[in-house]
Amino acid sequence: MINKTDNNRAWLLVVPVVVLVAFSAIIPLMTVVNYSVQDIFDPQTRIFVGTEWFREALLDERLHGALGRQVLFSLMVLLIEVPLGIAIALCLPRRGPWVSFCLILLALPMLVPFNVVGTIWQIFARADIGLGGWLMTELGFDYNYTASPLDAWLTVLVMDVWHWTSLIVLLCYAGLLSIPGAYYQAAQIDGASRWAIFRYIQLPKLTNVLVIGVLLRFMDSFMIYAEPFVLTGGGPGNATTFLSQQLTTLAVGQFDLGPAAAFSLIYFLIILLICWLFYTAITHLSTR
Amino acid sequence: MFDWMAWTPVTAGFFGGIAVLLVGMAGLEVVWPTRERKGLLPIPTTRGDRLFIGLLSSAFVHLGWIALADSPVYIATILCAIWVAILLRWA
Known part of the structure; x- marks a missing residue:
């Protein structure tokens, strides 16, 4: 039997990270909490208002709208990107000279900075100088993402799919490669159909990577800011104004620090809840 | 400072x-x-898990209270303290 020695001195190695996180996250978060209960006029003049900003934020129609759009956007992103990512991963070659080519091609969109993606799509989707917009017009669609909310939504969605489906593809591809050949041989002996192989061998083996992929895509899409900001500026009207942009307008545009802090905390709590749900799902799936 | x-x-x-x-x-x-155990909640939890679940749910109860109720917030705080105590003991 191996005698395990407890050596708690290793915890000292974690101290630099704790200090770093304290300075970069915990102290700013505490400041946000302090701001959320005060009306701040200037650094010297501030009045305690209790839960007023929270009540205002919770009852604000614009925030309800932004939250609704945000949830809808994140759900649509997941509904499109996850099945599409799995399908592309299944179609990719497993060996041969095309593997590297396909992987690099797929990884390219993920290397482009967020605001550059916004700019690329802003030009691409314009009817006068952009190829995408021109093509849509030539095909007979009355497409104008600066005027029609539906077109703006479609453009933002397609842009996100273009930017991030590769993440799901690469995760699933890695997951598929890790399935031992013996499973496929057994399925072949049993005469399993292509669908049965996918349903009973590939999909169960992909569960863990998919949970991580869904978590990453959900969190990223829930915090999306730069791409729609550059592409549509939140418009037309506020059709594509998502939570981050609404928050920025409140905090930087109108300089309402108190209400913005209260709203940030509500946003933070929603993200914390979702992260916890995913974390619990992941830990329970891996121990099952 | x-x-x-x-x-x-x-x-x-x-x-x-x-x-x-x-x-x-x-x-x-x-x-x-602490030892992981299964109680009121559908998942096995440690003491820290139960405290975290209690605090997070309390935050949402407070938000709901602020948005919907006209009564003072400390009533929600008292209810949440009882809720966290129940979670820590029986969940």
Whole structure:
């Protein structure tokens, strides 16, 4: 039997990270909490208002709208990107000279900075100088993402799919490669159909990577800011104004620090809840 | 030094409470290590999990209370304290 020695001195190695996180996250978060209960006029003049900003934020129609759009956007992103990512991963070659080519091609969109993606799509989707917009017009669609909310939504969605489906593809591809050949041989002996192989061998083996992929895509899409900001500026009207942009307008545009802090905390709590749900799902799936 | 953080007595008390809870839980873990168990909740939880679930749900209860109820917030705080105690004991 191996005698395990407890050596708690290793915890000292974690101290630099704790200090770093304290300075970069915990102290700013505490400041946000302090701001959320005060009306701040200037650094010297501030009045305690209790839960007023929270009540205002919770009852604000614009925030309800932004939250609704945000949830809808994140759900649509997941509904499109996850099945599409799995399908592309299944179609990719497993060996041969095309593997590297396909992987690099797929990884390219993920290397482009967020605001550059916004700019690329802003030009691409314009009817006068952009190829995408021109093509849509030539095909007979009355497409104008600066005027029609539906077109703006479609453009933002397609842009996100273009930017991030590769993440799901690469995760699933890695997951598929890790399935031992013996499973496929057994399925072949049993005469399993292509669908049965996918349903009973590939999909169960992909569960863990998919949970991580869904978590990453959900969190990223829930915090999306730069791409729609550059592409549509939140418009037309506020059709594509998502939570981050609404928050920025409140905090930087109108300089309402108190209400913005209260709203940030509500946003933070929603993200914390979702992260916890995913974390619990992941830990329970891996121990099952 | 910490003037820029705009402290108020209420938020200082709140964070002080959280700090006391964390230090208390860490100390308790040393003298009486937690064991994962399954109770009221559908998932097995440790003591820290139950505290986290209790605090997070309390935050949402407070938000709901602020949005929907006209009564003072401390009533929600009392209800949440009872809820966290129930979670820690029976969940």
